[in-house]
Amino acid sequence: MNILSNIKYDFMGHRKMALILSLTLIFISVGALVTRGLNLGLDFTGGTVVVVNFEQTASITDVRNQLENAGFANTVVKNFGSSQDVEITVPPQNDASSSEGVDEAKLSNNMLTVLKQLDASAKITKADFVGSQVGDDLIEQGSLALLYAIMGILIYVTIRFEWRFSLGAIAALVHDVVITAGVFSLWQVEFDLTVLAALLAVIGYSLNDTIVVFDRIRENFRKGRKIETRDVINNSIGQTLSRTVITSFTTLLVLLALFYFGGALIHGFAFALLVGIVVGTYSSIFVATTATMALGISREDMIPVEKEGANLDHIP
Amino acid sequence: MNRYPVWKYILILVIVTLGGLYALPNIYGQSPVVQIKPKEDVAVTEETVEHIESLLDQAKIVHNHAAVDGDTAVVKFHDLDAQRQAQDLLSKEPTLKGFDTAMNLKPNVPEWLENLGGTAMNLGLDLRGGVHFLLEVDMKSATENKKKQIRADITALLIKEKIPKKKLIWIGDELHLEFRNLENLEKASDLIEDDFTELTLKSNTGDGVYELKGILTEQSLNGIKETALEQNLTTLRSRVNEVGVAEPIIQRQGLERIVVQLPGVQDTTAAKNILDATATLEYRATHMSQADTMEAARTGRAPIGTSLYYETDGTPVLLKDRVIATGNQLIDAQATIEQQTGSPAVSVKLNSVGAARMLEFTKNNVNNFMGVVFKERIPIGKNEAGEMQYKDKEEVINNARINGVFSNQFQTTGLGTQKRAQELAMLLRAGALAAPVQIVEERTIGPSLGQDNIDKGVLSVQIGLAMVLVFMLIYYRMFGLIANIALTINVVLMVACLSLFGATLTLPGIAGIVLTVGMAVDANVLIFERIKEELRDGNTVQGSIKSGYDKAFSTIADANVTTLIAAVVLFAFGTGPIKGFAVTLSIGIMTSMFTAIVVSRAVVNLVYGRKKRLKSIAI
Numbered sequence: 001m002n003i004l005s006n007i008k009y010d011f012m013g014h015r016k017m018a019l020i021l022s023l024t025l026i027f028i029s030v031g032a033l034v035t036r037g038l039n040l041g042l043d044f045t046g047g048t049v050v051v052v053n054f055e056q057t058a059s060i061t062d063v064r065n066q067l068e069n070a071g072f073a074n075t076v077v078k079n080f081g082s083s084q085d086v087e088i089t090v091p092p093q094n095d096a097s098s099s100e101g102v103d104e105a106k107l108s109n110n111m112l113t114v115l116k117q118l119d120a121s122a123k124i125t126k127a128d129f130v131g132s133q134v135g136d137d138l139i140e141q142g143s144l145a146l147l148y149a150i151m152g153i154l155i156y157v158t159i160r161f162e163w164r165f166s167l168g169a170i171a172a173l174v175h176d177v178v179i180t181a182g183v184f185s186l187w188q189v190e191f192d193l194t195v196l197a198a199l200l201a202v203i204g205y206s207l208n209d210t211i212v213v214f215d216r217i218r219e220n221f222r223k224g225r226k227i228e229t230r231d232v233i234n235n236s237i238g239q240t241l242s243r244t245v246i247t248s249f250t251t252l253l254v255l256l257a258l259f260y261f262g263g264a265l266i267h268g269f270a271f272a273l274l275v276g277i278v279v280g281t282y283s284s285i286f287v288a289t290t291a292t293m294a295l296g297i298s299r300e301d302m303i304p305v306e307k308e309g310a311n312l313d314h315i316p
Numbered sequence: 317m318n319r320y321p322v323w324k325y326i327l328i329l330v331i332v333t334l335g336g337l338y339a340l341p342n343i344y345g346q347s348p349v350v351q352i353k354p355k356e357d358v359a360v361t362e363e364t365v366e367h368i369e370s371l372l373d374q375a376k377i378v379h380n381h382a383a384v385d386g387d388t389a390v391v392k393f394h395d396l397d398a399q400r401q402a403q404d405l406l407s408k409e410p411t412l413k414g415f416d417t418a419m420n421l422k423p424n425v426p427e428w429l430e431n432l433g434g435t436a437m438n439l440g441l442d443l444r445g446g447v448h449f450l451l452e453v454d455m456k457s458a459t460e461n462k463k464k465q466i467r468a469d470i471t472a473l474l475i476k477e478k479i480p481k482k483k484l485i486w487i488g489d490e491l492h493l494e495f496r497n498l499e500n501l502e503k504a505s506d507l508i509e510d511d512f513t514e515l516t517l518k519s520n521t522g523d524g525v526y527e528l529k530g531i532l533t534e535q536s537l538n539g540i541k542e543t544a545l546e547q548n549l550t551t552l553r554s555r556v557n558e559v560g561v562a563e564p565i566i567q568r569q570g571l572e573r574i575v576v577q578l579p580g581v582q583d584t585t586a587a588k589n590i591l592d593a594t595a596t597l598e599y600r601a602t603h604m605s606q607a608d609t610m611e612a613a614r615t616g617r618a619p620i621g622t623s624l625y626y627e628t629d630g631t632p633v634l635l636k637d638r639v640i641a642t643g644n645q646l647i648d649a650q651a652t653i654e655q656q657t658g659s660p661a662v663s664v665k666l667n668s669v670g671a672a673r674m675l676e677f678t679k680n681n682v683n684n685f686m687g688v689v690f691k692e693r694i695p696i697g698k699n700e701a702g703e704m705q706y707k708d709k710e711e712v713i714n715n716a717r718i719n720g721v722f723s724n725q726f727q728t729t730g731l732g733t734q735k736r737a738q739e740l741a742m743l744l745r746a747g748a749l750a751a752p753v754q755i756v757e758e759r760t761i762g763p764s765l766g767q768d769n770i771d772k773g774v775l776s777v778q779i780g781l782a783m784v785l786v787f788m789l790i791y792y793r794m795f796g797l798i799a800n801i802a803l804t805i806n807v808v809l810m811v812a813c814l815s816l817f818g819a820t821l822t823l824p825g826i827a828g829i830v831l832t833v834g835m836a837v838d839a840n841v842l843i844f845e846r847i848k849e850e851l852r853d854g855n856t857v858q859g860s861i862k863s864g865y866d867k868a869f870s871t872i873a874d875a876n877v878t879t880l881i882a883a884v885v886l887f888a889f890g891t892g893p894i895k896g897f898a899v900t901l902s903i904g905i906m907t908s909m910f911t912a913i914v915v916s917r918a919v920v921n922l923v924y925g926r927k928k929r930l931k932s933i934a935i
Contacts, residue, residue, distance in 0.1 A: 001791050005848060053762070105755035109585045125765045127584070131756030134450060145889035152881040160874055194824055197886060197894045201831060201901070204882035208835070208875040212842065215871040243838075243845045250787060250841075251834035254780030258830050261779055263772035265442070266827055273831070 004245055007238035011285065012230045012293065018286035022175060029182020036185050041192030041268075044139055046092035046132035050108045055121035057083045062118060070114040072107075081264060085125065092132045105129055142196045146177070149203055161214055162301050168292030169210045172283040176206045180276045194269040202276030205251070209244060209284035216240050217289075221302035229298055233289050241285070248281040318861050318925040320918055328918050331910075332805055337429075338812040341436040344424040346444075347380075348399035350406060351562050352389040353416045359387040364415075371409060377402050390422065396763055419580050420562030437815050440822030440896060443770050445763030446579035447587060451548070451753040453572050458544035458751030459537065465647070465667055466491065466512060466530075472668030473511065479504050489537065491515065491530035501526045514539065541571060544751040549574060551746040555590050555692070569891065574753070584760055591755065593694040596643040597747030601677070602685035602715055603634035625689055625712045633712045635687045640677045645670025649744035651737040654729050660737035661729045664744065671724030678721045687715040690743055713743050773826035780830050781807065784837060792844055794934035798919045799840040799912075806836050806904070806911040813903045822896035832904030838875070839912030843868040844935055857930040865917055872913065880905050 042049050052058075063086050064077045072090065080087035090107060108127040115122040150170060157166040177199055184191050216236040220227075227235075252274065259270035352368060354360055365382050368389060372379050379402065380392035393399040399419055407417045421444055423436035441448050463486050470493070474481050481504070483494035495501040501519060505528055509517055514536035520527040545568055552574065556564045565577040581587055603609065603622045613632035618624040622634045647665040654661040666674055677686075692709040716728050731737045761769075785803065788796035810829060814821060847864030855863065880902060887898035924930055 001793075002848065005845070006852065051765075105758060106585075106588060108758070108760070109588065123762065124582075124584075124760060125762040127758060127760035129755070129758040131452070131754075133452070134757050141889050141891075145885050148889070149882045149885040152885060153878055156878060156881060193894060194827075194897075197824060197890065197897050200882055200886050201897075204879035204901075205835070207878040207882070208838070211875045211878055212871055215874055219867075239849065240845075243841050246791070246841045246845075247835070247838040250784045250837050251831070253783040253787065254776075254830050254834035257776045257780035257783065258827060261772060261776040262827070262830075263769060263823075265769065265823055266773075266776075269824065269827055 002242070004242040007241050009234065009238055011234050011237045012289070015286065015290045015293070018290060022283075022287055025179050025182070026175065029179050029185070032182050032185040033178075036188065038181065038185050038191040039188040040135075041190045041195075042089075042128055042130050043193040044135045044191070046130045046135040048088075048090040048092075048104070048107045048129045049127070050088045050090075050111055050124060051080050051126040052086050052088065052112065052115055053123045053125045054084050054086070054119050056119065058086045058119070060086065063088070063115065066114060066118045067111065072111065072114070092130075104131070138193065138196075145196075145200060146203075149200060150174075153203075153207060157211070157214075161218060162297070164292050164295040164297045164301065165214050165218075167295060168288045168290075169207055169214070171291040172210050172280075172288035173203050173206045175283050175287050176202055176276055176280045179279045180272055183275050184272070189271060190268055192268055194266065195272045198269045198272035198276065201273060202280060205273075205277055206280035206283060209248075209280055210288040212243065213237060213240050213284055213289060214292075217292075217297075218302050221299045224299075229293065232299075233293060237285055237289060244281060244284065248277055251277055318858055318921045320921050320925075324914075325918060325922075328915060332808075332915070335805070335809040335812040337432065338434055338816050339808045341423060341425040341429055341434040341815060342811055344426070344436070346421045346423045346436070346439070347392045347394070348396050349390050349392050349420050349422045349562075350399060350402050351385075351418050351420055352391075352406060352412065353387065353418070355414050355416055360384060360389045360415075364412075365389050367411065368406065371405065372402055375401070375405050377405070392422070392424075418562040421580065435815055435818070437811070438818065438820040439766075439770070440820045440825070441577055441579060441759070441766075442761050442823045443766050443773075443821060444579055445582070445761050445766035446577065447581050447584050447761075448757075448759040449576040449578075449587075449591065449755055450569070450757035451552075451574045451576060451591065452756045453541075453544050453548050453574065454752045454754060455541050455544060455572055459532075459540055461751065462540045463491075463532075466515070469668045470508060470512070472672070473507060474504060477503070477507060479507075489532040491532075493528040493530065495526040495528070498526055501528055504528060545572065545574070547745055547748065548751065548753055550742045551595055552576060552591070554743070554746060555593060573756070580763070582760075582762065584758070588755065589695045591753065593692050595690065595692045595747050597646070597691065597713075597744065598639045598643070598689045599641040599674070600635040600637070600639055600687055600689060601681065602687045603636055604684060605634075609634045625687070625710060627712045627715065633687055633715050635689065635712070640673055640686070641666055641670040643744075643747035645673075646744060646748040649741045649748070651734065651741040652727070654727060657729070659729060660731050660734045661727045662731065662737050662741045662744065663725070663727045666724045668724070674726070675721065675723035678718055678723075681718055682720060684718055685715055686718055687712050688744070689713075690747055714740055769823050773823055777807075777826060777830050777833070781833050784833060788837060788840075792935055794923070795840075795844050795847075795920070798916050798923070799837060799844070801919055802840060802911040802916040803833065803836055805915055806908050807833065809907040809911065810900065810904050813907065814900065817903075819899050819903075820896060821900075824894065825896035825900045828897045828900030828904065832901060832908060835879075836904065836908035836912060839868075839872045839908060840916055842871055843912070843916070847933075847935060851935075857933055858924070858928075861920060861924065861933075865913070869913065872909065876905050876909055 060077050060079065064075065067075050067077070067088070074091055076089040078087055079085065088111065108124060108129060112122060112124055150173070154166050154170055157169050180199060180202055184195065213236060216239055217233055220232045220236050255270050255274050255277065258266060259274060262270060352360065365384060368391065369382050372391065377398050378394060379398065382389055382391040391402065393402065403417060403419050406412055421439070425434055425436060467484060467486065471484060479500050481493060481495055483492060485492050493504065495504065498521060501521065505517055505519060508515065508530065512530070514532060515530035516533050518529045518531065520529060549566060549568060552566050556566060556576065556578070561578045561581055563579060565575065567575045569575050576591065578587055603619070608619055609632055612618045612624045612634055616624070618634055622636050625633050625635055627633055645667050647667050649662055649664045652661055652663045653659070690711050690713045694707045694709065695705070714728060716730060728740065731740060785800045788799050790796070792799060807829070810832065843864050846868045847860050850860035850863050851857070883898050883902040883905065887895055887902065890898055924933060
């Protein structure tokens with residue numbers, strides 16, 4: 001079976017449209033990130049999330065009232081998965097001195113005691129407490145991880161290819177990460193630790209795609225025929241298009257399986273990768289190549305340089 | 317022309333067989349067990365095992381045959397409820413007082429496989445249920461305590477040496493000491509330099525001011541923090557046994573934090589109380605009358621002015637109520653070897669207050685005994701009135717003869733083994749004034765949610781894999797089948813590597829496996845598309861296969877290395893779940909390169925390699 005094989009199409013002819021599309025998406029994403037921010041999960045903000053299971057259907061109102069009467073302020077109570085499971089979120093207690101900090105750590109246990117008075121069958125299925133200091137560290141670590149990943153890749157691609165490719169690849173992956181984060185901001189999907197991991201996986205994937213295209217561009221340049229740079233890029237994208245689409249498709253297949261069957265805990269992770277891979281596939285075709293071309297890549301850059309030393313050897 | 321030498325096939329066969337063998341333990345599943353281990357350093361006996369079985373039979377708890385594993389008795393159960401009931405029963409059983417009981421999950425690996433070194437993957441807390449704590453040591457109070465101690469000790473030293481001082485205060489991390497004249501300053505400076513190595517001294521004289529500055533260097537501040545962390549680690553290790561968990565994980569994370577993981581624990585209240593417990597110790601004089609001691613042990617009534625305690629091995633000891641020195645006055649305790657006899661010993665260092673009292677006591681009590689009581693206060697919850705209730709645990713950890721007069725530094729000998737010396741030193745340090753810890757993160761996963769996570773994870777791997785296999789078969793036909801063989805072997809190899817490395821499988825780890833399945837076909841897609849291209853260009857079939865594999869190789873290598881860079885960075889910066897994801901992703905990248913390039917080529921060569929006049933292939 002063959003689809004999209006050996007496409008002859010002027011991809012670079014549409015680079016202005018692609019540029020407009022990408023800039024619009026980035027503009028919207030950055031706008032959303034600035035105005036609405038990310039709906040940061042417990043991992044980053046700190047606080048407490050407790051999931052309590054009851055044997056009978058639990059009344060959200062009763063649970064909320066019971067908690068309020070017992071003095072738990074600012075709780076958000078909602079169902080979690082089934083009607084018997086209730087998720088209770090408590091924001092971090094910032095005014096805590098060190099002695100109260102211990103109390104915050106025991107919040108889930110105190111809450112269970114109170115809820116057992118409502119229904120003796122109450123059981124904790126999941127309790128997460130994160131102190132605000134831990135969240136701050138995570139943000140720092142996460143940003144550093146992103147930075148180091150980008151630097152490592154920059155160095156590797158510069159060594160294996162050329163600096164223009166390196167910058168093109170970085171442009172594509174920054175594009176992907178910003179737009180994926182923008183989607184999370186726009187729809188206010190919860191952004192937790194697993195989503196951060198997914199973003200880093202998107203970087204890996206997006207690069208994977210970009211490198212395949214670059215590799216072909218390098219190969220076509222080295223074939224040595226006198227062709228316009230633009231045509232070389234067009235041909236290279238066309239030749240790798242079937243592979244790009246098939247791989248993205250199989251990856252999307254497993255991600256869909258993860259999204260629908262993997263359970264609530266992995267939902268955000270799968271969603272981030274779904275978005276990231278769609279954007280990443282687009283960017284490896286249009287963004288990385290356009291950027292590299294705009295930086296003025298040409299055949300001469302890719303031909304192995306005749307070493308001056310090699311000539312000197314012949315001088316007696 | 318497309319043929320592999322025989323050794324290559326043998327090598328592939330060996331790797332795949334080994335992979336299959338070491339992945340195998342994971343299909344047997346895990347069973348809940350209760351482990352019963354003697355508190356003393358001895359092996360469990362056959363009689364004890366029989367006794368345990370009869371107790372379980374009497375209580376009508378369904379169980380499998382109990383077995384001995386090392387020095388521990390292990391009983392397997394069919395479900396978690398039976399395990400819980402058995403744990404309750406056995407831990408409260410008076411005839412099993414000398415044993416620790418703990419709940420655990422054990423893989424049901426057959427013996428022959430275990431003998432070959434086969435182990436199942438460890439399951440993370442999110443898959444087996446349990447609680448994860450992140451504790452932060454209060455380094456501020458650790459440093460404050462140390463500063464107070466230094467100040468008190470210098471004061472005592474100056475008084476002892478009769479050097480009058482004008483001022484002695486801490487300003488930040490600098491100790492300011494003022495004297496009336498240069499002579500005093502120089503004398504004090506020499507003494508302090510010898511005794512307080514953690515301070516860097518600087519004198520500042522002139523204009524009638526004789527000031528000595530002692531600066532706590534970065535290095536000694538780090539030393540204080542290190543000690544505080546180590547101290548808390550050792551205390552926590554000795555305490556967590558109380559919770560009844562077989563494989564607790566207690567590790568340092570970074571410079572100020574400690575991770576405590578208790579698999580299978582549901583009631584986190586008890587666990588938190590144990591983490592909150594405070595320990596201290598007291599040096600007290602031993603009541604020397606053997607007759608009184610036996611009498612007190614029999615009746616439970618101690619003579620006035622004394623209290624009855626027991627040593628770890630159950631020997632009764634009567635200690636006088638007057639305290640000589642407490643844990644707050646203990647600076648350090650280290651296991652060493654005694655110079656003269658070469659026998660294991662513990663060397664103890666006291667601060668000035670403790671030293672003065674020890675000197676006064678030992679002067680009058682040479683050849684008498686002195687005992688050390690280890691006291692632990694574990695909060696057990698609030699009563700009706702809202703007051704915190706405590707459970708006190710008191711034990712004599714050492715009772716030794718006083719061989720001479722000593723003050724701030726002495727050795728405890730006659731401990732028998734090096735291990736005993738180390739244990740005693742550890743307990744002494746644990747009882748010293750420690751920096752408090754605070755829980756900064758908690759994650760509790762109920763056991764049912766854990767099982768649920770496993771089921772969902774496995775289901776999504778199966779569905780994802782099935783969809784990819786079907787797609788590849790339809791799209792590439794014969795070559796799709798070959799890619800599918802490579803992909804399946806890839807999953808097997810990944811599982812085998814994870815099991816062999818003793819990696820812990822978490823839910824994000826499963827996600828990593830799923831993602832790798834999706835991406836692993838990439839290499840084969842690259843190769844196959846390349847072969848198609850070569851065929852279109854009019855190359856021969858065999859030539860196309862060869863150059864398809866050859867040309868795709870550098871692309872595959874470059875693409876995978878960049879992904880690997882991202883995975884390694886994730887591993888370096890991530891903690892817990894992210895690390896799990898990074899590990900599976902990295903292993904998956906490496907195994908997939910092997911299967912997609914080497915294994916698939918081997919199969920292709922096997923199927924097509926011998927046919928010289930091959931006209932077409934199903935790709």
